[in-house]
Amino acid sequence: MRKANDQKAETRQRIADAAGRLFRQHGIDAVGVDAIMHAAGLTHGGFYGHFPSKEALVAEVAAASLARAAARWQRIARAGAPGPALRQIVGSYLDPAHVAEMERGCVLTTLGPEVARRPEARPAIAASVRVMADALGRCLPAGDEACALSALSTMVGAVVLARLADSPELAAAILAAAQGAVLPHDSISPAPPERSARSAG
């Protein structure tokens, strides 16, 4: 086995990525260490050479995934005009594709309550929530903090509810209603789906 400088970091990232997918898809407690390692192409024993415990992995995976999403929102919000930036962020979030792909969905909507039960993971999550609200605030016409927080709440709740719907029609109605509440009333766009391979959240 090569001992290249960053080989271990690469493997560690593979483990974290696999865990991120499996946690979102099946729930944190429903996925064992061996399932994560198998998905990463390894066997269960080597796990503790990379992470001190499963709980440490959970905290790191949740924090890193949400931090990536928050950074993406900031990048979009700071790049172009407020209107298109808002439509890109909101449109990709309130998209049926985001609802369908739970394994790549925003951590807030896939693991929110489960992370809330883990106090050690919450500070990092809350920091990213602040960043996401800040990014939204830069795009919103009424750019106060309250509007950004309520818009983020609407987006998170809509995706959670859409995943609970028993028909595509109800899910679509929830997403459309949330878009109508978050986006300015004059921009009724069909929400151009982002082509990035990244998570929507």
Place this chain on the structure above:
Amino acid sequence: MRKANDQKAETRQRIADAAGRLFRQHGIDAVGVDAIMHAAGLTHGGFYGHFPSKEALVAEVAAASLARAAARWQRIARAGAPGPALRQIVGSYLDPAHVAEMERGCVLTTLGPEVARRPEARPAIAASVRVMADALGRCLPAGDEACALSALSTMVGAVVLARLADSPELAAAILAAAQGAVLPHDSISPAPPERSARSAG
């Protein structure tokens, strides 16, 4: 042991109530059958005389808990004037007490993603979501379905986010922002907390 007519139904309800509390507090997969039965004052073996499996218990508990909340919302919405009814529903939902008591909180905010992963439980949940949106629609000034769905999304998302906050200030800001978005702009009430022993959801 007495064999009174409804003794078994009573025990069954005790099991379901204990499961509802434990599932919300620790997560569905983090609570075993023996923990549920112990919380109900019994031992693990008798469980399968009441429920065919743990998954059946999960589906029933989630559906029943949310159906109770939906029925309560309908009762409130149909009882008094739209304004006070809306303030009662929204105020008790977007209340720090609801955020704090996860073990009695609304199923949508405590078990939403976990239930979404269980397809067999979703029809009953979706039905209650429709009832809750209908109740909200009866109270909202603009009583169309879209406004009700977006208001419900905002409420659910706000409670999820408030539980992820690492400071009471952030949690309070999220709840206040959501109230500002859902309630009519002229009624800035301090949200009279409901004195019922029921869950807020």
Place this chain on the structure above:
DNA sequence: CATTCAGCATGACGATCGTCATATGGTCAA
């Protein structure tokens, strides 16, 4: 008072959980 039987307790099954000790074997330095 005797009998029956439903409701629950007891105990066990194989499987899987998180964690760790140790073996292996490929890769880099000398």
Place this chain on the structure above:
DNA sequence: TTGACCATATGACGATCGTCATGCTGAATG
């Protein structure tokens, strides 16, 4: 080429998981 090293594999630990078979017990029925 040789030796050391370290990332990973193997295998095992006790605990707990969901589920079921069986035994006990006391209330209801005659």
